[in-house]
Amino acid sequence: MIDPHQYPTALTIAGSDSGGGAGMQADIKTMQACETFSTVVVVGLTAQNTLGVQGAYPTELSVIDEQFASVMADFDVRAAKTGALFDRDHVLQVAKNLRDYNQANLVVDPVMVAKGGATLLDPAGIEALKQSLLPLATLVTPNLPEAELLADMTITSRDEMVQAAKKIRELGVANVIVKGGHGDGPVIYDYVLLADQEGFWLEGPKVETSSKHGTGDTLSAAITSFLAQGDDLKTAIIKGHRYMNTIIGIPLPLGHGHGPLNHGRWAGQGAEE
Ligand SMILES: Nc1ncnc2c1ncn2[C@@H]1O[C@H](COP(=O)(O)OP(=O)(O)OP(=O)(O)O)[C@@H](O)[C@H]1O
Numbered sequence: 001m002i003d004p005h006q007y008p009t010a011l012t013i014a015g016s017d018s019g020g021g022a023g024m025q026a027d028i029k030t031m032q033a034c035e036t037f038s039t040v041v042v043v044g045l046t047a048q049n050t051l052g053v054q055g056a057y058p059t060e061l062s063v064i065d066e067q068f069a070s071v072m073a074d075f076d077v078r079a080a081k082t083g084a085l086f087d088r089d090h091v092l093q094v095a096k097n098l099r100d101y102n103q104a105n106l107v108v109d110p111v112m113v114a115k116g117g118a119t120l121l122d123p124a125g126i127e128a129l130k131q132s133l134l135p136l137a138t139l140v141t142p143n144l145p146e147a148e149l150l151a152d153m154t155i156t157s158r159d160e161m162v163q164a165a166k167k168i169r170e171l172g173v174a175n176v177i178v179k180g181g182h183g184d185g186p187v188i189y190d191y192v193l194l195a196d197q198e199g200f201w202l203e204g205p206k207v208e209t210s211s212k213h214g215t216g217d218t219l220s221a222a223i224t225s226f227l228a229q230g231d232d233l234k235t236a237i238i239k240g241h242r243y244m245n246t247i248i249g250i251p252l253p254l255g256h257g258h259g260p261l262n263h264g265r266w267a268g269q270g271a272e273e
């Protein structure tokens with residue numbers, strides 16, 4: 001356990017999910033469970049629940065600058081992550097701030113589509129993310145459909161997950177996780193390719209559950225938390241994956257669609273040792 005007075009600070013740059021299970025709400029809950037203090041730049045609001053996204057309202061661009069200025073003036077932000085960024089202008093505004101504040105330990109979760117199918121990043125936004133945001137990132141964490149778009153290839157096998165990770169690195173980001181949560185079969189394989197060319201698989205049993213809303217946000221927020229605590233990237237990834245594997249097995253039966261995860265069911269640092 002870390003003394004709460006010693007929690008390091010992280011930042012989530014993301015959209016709000018009124019349903020509470022994904023987006024910045026998932027990030028904040030995850031960071032708290034992983035013993036990191038979470039600050040927030042809200043990039044947009046969604047009217048959303050476990051059944052889908054009913055509305056999406058990006059924040060005014062100047063308000064993004066203001067939120068960055070407020071957070072950065074007061075906190076020592078050790079690590080940051082991005083989530084839903086909506087469109088090109090918002091991607092570029094976020095990238096500009098991350099450059100200006102020289103943010104280290106940046107995890108980019110290239111959120112494109114919500115579980116119910118709603119678009120959370122339009123095609124011009126995807127291009128901007130590739131060109132302006134990925135080169136600033138320490139790690140990018142696409143799921144299979146996102147990896148297909150970033151790598152411009154289809155992925156139907158584990159070999160192709162490896163190929164896609166290599167192609168995504170050519171976009172200028174040193175470290176990649178291609179998440180396999182959308183794959184078939186009883187075991188889920190996530191592929192990790194690190195800057196030193198080390199590639200390895202993280203695997204876990206596929207949990208048959210409808211409570212999977214915000215799994216991607218949660219994994220990337222957990223990794224960001226451990227980076228803020230000073231873990232090296234490989235350790236942060238392994239611990240983040242372990243957190244994810246633990247809480248996905250303890251479902252929270254709420255809502256009528258893709259239910260939320262139970263972020264708080266984690267006993268902290270000691271839980272994994
Ligand atoms: N059914 C499952 N059982 C066990 N682990 C899972 C399951 N689904 C996803 N995961 C794990 O959760 C993490 C996120 O994977 P996933 O591919 O679902 O992300 P995502 O599609 O970005 O999620 P979302 O769009 O809901 O935020 C990965 O580490 C993956 O292995």
Ligand SMILES: Cc1ncc(CO)c(N)n1
Binds near residue numbers: 014111217
């Ligand atoms: C606001 C928001 N961010 C991210 C996701 C992806 O889980 C979502 N469904 N909603």
